Amino acid sequence: MSPRIRMVLADDHQMFLHALRALLEKEPDIEVVGVASNGEELLALVGAQPVDIVCIDIGMPAMNGIEATRRLLALRRNIKVIGLSAFSDRQFVLDLLNAGARGYVTKAEAGEELLRAIHTVHVGKTYLCPDVGATVTSALLDNAPRDTSSPRITARERQVLQLIAEGHTSGRIAERLHLAASTVEVHRRNIMRKLDLHSVAELTKYAIRSGLTTISG
Amino acid sequence: MSPRIRMVLADDHQMFLHALRALLEKEPDIEVVGVASNGEELLALVGAQPVDIVCIDIGMPAMNGIEATRRLLALRRNIKVIGLSAFSDRQFVLDLLNAGARGYVTKAEAGEELLRAIHTVHVGKTYLCPDVGATVTSALLDNAPRDTSSPRITARERQVLQLIAEGHTSGRIAERLHLAASTVEVHRRNIMRKLDLHSVAELTKYAIRSGLTTISG
DNA sequence: CCTGATCTACCCGCAATCCGGTAGTCAATA
DNA sequence: TATTGACTACCGGATTGCGGGTAGATCAGG
Structure with a gap:
């Protein structure tokens, strides 16, 4: 046994x-x-x-x-x-x-x-x-390069997304990560483009689905 | 027994x-x-x-x-x-x-x-x-009227909150509900004031907790 | 009848988002 | 070596959010 x-x-x-x-x-x-x-x-x-x-x-x-x-x-x-x-x-x-x-x-x-x-x-x-x-x-x-249909988020972008979903503005996220506000906004736009999401509400739901943040908070 | x-x-x-x-x-x-x-x-x-x-x-x-x-x-x-x-x-x-x-x-x-x-x-x-x-x-x-600490949301506000959490702008919500954009913005601000929430991300999470919207969508 | 709550709508102003660019550095890699 | 991707940073401009007012209409309850 x-x-x-x-x-x-x-x-x-x-x-x-x-x-x-x-x-x-x-x-x-x-x-x-x-x-x-x-x-x-x-x-x-x-x-x-x-x-x-x-x-x-x-x-x-x-x-x-x-x-x-x-x-x-x-x-x-x-x-x-x-x-x-x-x-x-x-x-x-x-x-x-x-x-x-x-x-x-x-x-x-x-x-x-x-x-x-x-x-x-x-x-x-x-x-x-x-x-x-x-x-x-x-x-x-599918080993072929499925460029258009594989929206891969980078580690930095995931970090920014998490803070967005927690309700922070780009300015505060920049402070938290010691970045320029403009940089955070670039990450923000890249996230939205890659995931085809166009509002903070959608970003927030995606972040919850992904486990980046929780509903309570 | x-x-x-x-x-x-x-x-x-x-x-x-x-x-x-x-x-x-x-x-x-x-x-x-x-x-x-x-x-x-x-x-x-x-x-x-x-x-x-x-x-x-x-x-x-x-x-x-x-x-x-x-x-x-x-x-x-x-x-x-x-x-x-x-x-x-x-x-x-x-x-x-x-x-x-x-x-x-x-x-x-x-x-x-x-x-x-x-x-x-x-x-x-x-x-x-x-x-x-x-x-x-x-x-x-507490039978006394605790005005400040009892944030009750009205039916209209709940309706607006749901559409916010679905990712719509005030303008589109106004169209959907046949209202002026300024009216929707008033509802939006009243919701935020009553619930003490200050971002779309927080509103979205609250709406999910309330069952007004689902995570997938 | 009056009060309070709600819904409606507008004003102003500043902050923030959103979308389009350009561009330098660095590391990995083809 | 050359290229690609990621990260960084800025510019401009249009839109939206957000907080503070005021105010009229309607309706229910004291």
Whole structure:
């Protein structure tokens, strides 16, 4: 008999965290060895014990889910990461996979979907839940340079977008990042052009979908 | 021995729904008799069988949680409703309680908090989770007209706010509503003043929290 | 009848956004 | 080496946002 799959769960909602733990512990081949409600707790948990798979909520406020994935894999390269999210934004899934994640499941899916993902990544494969899988795999299989249809946001732009979505003006963002206001405005325009969004309201929603900011705040 | 508490859960996230079910079914005195992922399913479930307590997620897209509560209680007056939410907006809690709910718990709280709420409302009392309880009860106990601290938004303002959060300018909102642009701007400023919000990003998040608009769009 | 709330509409003025350019530096890379 | 992309910074101009007023119309409640 092979040993049970050692898992760690990370989500900023305590209730979801413990409810999910209860769901997974009904599975005989899964052992939840810890839960974390922020990035620091998560890194401490995986640093202290052997862990096979980590489920990370993309929408954590304290630490960006993608950043958390990167730091986690820098610490323990052989851990498998599955991203959990309330939304399914194509670009964001691609970023997460680029960061090293092996799976992606939306919270709208049933628990069985997550179990499928766990067992799939545990044997070294990649699992994407059906609704996002189609669009993403088509993008991955397509090695051709899809210039027009792949709006990639840079790290700096992501940083500016986050501050815009938090309600700051370009001037204050410039102060915060030690930049000229004109530079921030360039980033702002480039973000809007790349994403084809044309108002702060749309930028804000995109930032929330991407996990760059939370609804409360 | 008293019979078990018959519960129904409603949330648009399948995963949370089933995870929460697993958590509650570990309790010997609780029986989850059904789960619903939208308002229609919920009404059908409580119409078909005896139910003691219903947990409703406030942030359901298809049906407003407050509206669902109202219709639920119109159908079965003796059912106890507990509101679940990812956020804790004072005004929404008040609206929910006005609609007839007996409890309110945020998803950030642990599962034990929900169990406390369930047992409390089951014996006919009202339960509010600690972080919102303080502000809300102070508002309820205060019969005096707290003009400055009770930001009630009018129907027209809500309409304008929704269109702002959808990314429209005052000019286009004016066209849509057959108003002068100056009038829309007045509504806009009154909304901001009442809610103490000072950017479109903050307005957008508030609108999402209020269920006026959805994140995807 | 009067008061208060709401909706309507306008005034001014400054700040900020939004869209179009140009252009230098730097690092990676083809 | 040459090119590409990212980051930086500025210019100009049109539009919009934002905060402060004033004010008339309507309607409900005391």
